[in-house]
Amino acid sequence: VGSRTTAATGVAAGIGTRSTGPATGDIGSRTAAGARTTGGGKATGAITKSSGGAGSAVGGGGGTIKASGEVRGGDGNEDVNSKEDGSKNSDTGSPSSSPPPSSMKQSSLRVGDECMTYSCLECGEVIEEFSNEDLGMCIIILSTFVHRKPVLAAPLLPRMLHTVARVSGSELYSWQYTTGVHLPGSATSIAGQFLRCVLHQLAPNHIFYQIFITRIEEPKRVKLFRTLAQALVDFNELNSSAPVQLLLENLNERKELPADTLTIAITNLACYMECVYQDGVASFSTSLFPLFETFLRKLTLCFNILEDVNPLIRLLCALFRIPGVVGHKSILDPVSKSVVFALRKAPVKYSLVADLCFLCCRSFQRERDKLYLARMMVLELVQALKFKVSLPDTNLVLLVQLILQDNGGGLGPNPVLDTSGATTPDSSSLLAECVRASYLNDIIDFIADVHTLTKIKSGLNQDTIGGLLKAGLSQYLALEISRGSTRDSRFFNKFLPWLNSPPTTVQQGPKEFLECVGHIRLLSWLLVGSLMHTCHRSSTGTPTNCMPVPPDASCHIADHIQVILAGFPEQSKASVVNMSSLFLAFILSQVWTVYLEQNAGSPG
Template structure:
């Protein structure tokens, strides 16, 4: 086969077609010779056989090629039986006595000999037919899908791999239709251990696994200028985790095409030709990038930063355009996996990729509008950014972008996905040390979200004080519970922030709710004082409700200010009869007064 491929250009057209068929046989396993896919057999649910024949279901004249043979059963070839004497059948060197039918004396003395010979001939013929069927059916098959399984020695597999690599090198255009099948079969061969040392890092020279790795290196390096990276990442791959793990393993000790440079080639191909959708590309990239080490390849990682920044800027422009399709949840999760892994690179400790983080933060802010993001993913990427960068302002870049997007949403300047309102609020509470209802596998997160929301606490107080925000959120999101849940969580965040001060004075009250220190007088009430008092009582009720949800002792309003709260309650109750025309104010005042008293 190697000689045939090496003399490819001197062949006639019909011979060339035959060589292509031979290469296809080596990969797909069609024909009598079998192929590499038999060596690394993998069951497919779609190809599972629905009917399994047994020995009793087959007649003598049928070929028994569909029989199921357990893998643990060793089958030896049985030679054809030859008749030696009457009543004796010889199979190879073994002489077997066959039973004969003996007619009783006196019943048919004249025809007994002829009947005996006829019976022996039929027995010999039947044994010959059975042996032929056994010879045809002695094929090792998968007990799940009934596909034939072949096992080859190391030399045969290595020669097949060399022939395939030569074919890809000499005629890449003719190999293009079956290129992915070839690469996928070779990765399965590497991923399927034949010997115990294959599952370890031990290097055994001149074995088929090393030849397969070398074939992948040489083939990918040879086709790297032909957009092979973009084609591979934009292909739906069965078992992508195993496939990309083998690709990263094969390129790990190949300086000409390192695993990080492989990603750079992909980004360069995307800069030249931006596809209509990068959903599948990001899925495969997420599987691949986690297999690449972050402790080595310092120079390639630094060179990759600029290409990643350009990619996220282009990505943000694509999803921000009019009538553009926003990323799905799976796409956002895959991008977060890629970015979280990139921020763990040790080489960024001295040179911070601030431009990359800012470009990613803009893309993430825009993506929060269209799809749900899991809390653990947000915590992971914000923690990675907080640990990777050096300056304090840069550490909170991603966290600040996410919190700012929530603030824009509660002021109704932007619209988030319904689930992202509570998710971002949970992120703030988790950083403040509060318990949340979402279970987390890891609690070693440091997002600094509680610090990022501090400049917006007065906007949060205005959101809590507004009586109509629940109805507005219900109209935008079609959710009855979202407005109340969001108010409680934001009120808990403010209550925790107000109770951080250990001093027993009213400085936090003067800072956040200064009106509490000057309650209105019942006898000298200014115009509109009753409506303002109802609003202030509503804010106090939400703060106390948020404090009740805290997992530790939380007292946003000191005991010294309790007299001022009582004055507000007394003023609202006293003005109940005088403000009979303001129905909404009366109802709200009584409701929030009762909550404070409880």
């Protein structure tokens, strides 16, 4: 298009142009009938579509020929699809029409003025349709451009990868989504090959590091990394483990982890590893464990730079899904420390922590290794109950919920913790076993402490967090005593030895009265925990009875209440706790009545 004619000979070679009218030119050319010439020239086959020869235009120094193309005087340039504006060119060859503005896209030149076009509702761009072959050819051109001019293509690579990944993730026919069969030569196959070639070519230039530190919207992130994972499944030169390995090597070589992009990198890395597991075809190499161990140990030294801790828990879950983790027990130490730091820093999703605990128990075989993470988490809870460390309210309730779920109980719906999306696990997390082995007395002390509710008030949940924690731990204690009593009827005497020996009126003094008030408070919380478990199991459709205190203990409970009633007139003014003793005695009477009604007709 746009052939050139010299003024001396007037010979032009028409390349791909069209003219209308009968064919009168030589060598397969077509000439416009009734064409007008100026400057003494003679038109004999102007601006033609040739099948192998060249159409010629012979003029005497230049002129204007109107057909479907136009010859301008001077140097004889042709303008395809131009319109005559009524002016005639001189021998100097000035153009009759101005070129299109530089801001106009080439795609808009293919649309006429009277055509109706569809535009995108979000960006306003004109919607164009391309065939599968056209898309494949465009991707091949992009691949050639990246291969030959990688420096020029570097700024466009993010947009290229997103666009080509969108093509690679879309199939031509609906049955391909279920079978996974790709048609050879289709745009989908070409797009997958483009991703393999580009990533393999630019892997030494840290392209994976740049991909992982790029902030991407969630829907686009999942689509991009799932397409990358599918493209690398059957690619031997660059397998699925290579992006993770190259990223971790890049981060481990640095003296300090990048504070501004670390959270983004962990989020993208967790998303990529989850996408690899979704298809179930590929997995990761065990050579990644030393790299992960080094990375996590560096991370624990600068944990405060993380903006969000949930992506880290997702990454640890993906790490425990790698086959062969049982042979790398040293990874448990940095993983456990990372979880503890995450629990201290910010609220964590319950479903993620639950999955991590169950994966740890499933991945390791020795009991010591299975209990490693559970012991660290239970120790953190006990330290928080003793007010030695500070945990967010959500994480406190989260740990209690994990212990209860492991023991067959639960807190139920509450305003502090969102348990939606969590699935009931097939195996135990072993948190309840760790509490049972070492921390039952600490649980009893927390429940019996009269100042707990005042100390634990904080944040928006100050009116509910204390009661929720005490009720949850009381439920766990009630379950332990109830299960122990099924084996030995006197098992509850191990935790409540004072129940069968209330103080007499002769022995009663300020100290004995205060101890009796504490016993009544602990017994009330224990019964509340039992009733809470009964309600929780009834809501799940599997009602069970939890009876930590046998019904024949009514006489002993009545003796304790009688001590409170007898000593209240004299001891009530000694302290605030003594003033509330009568109220606690009435509460215990009410809870004991409901407790017996709920368990009426049960065995024993």
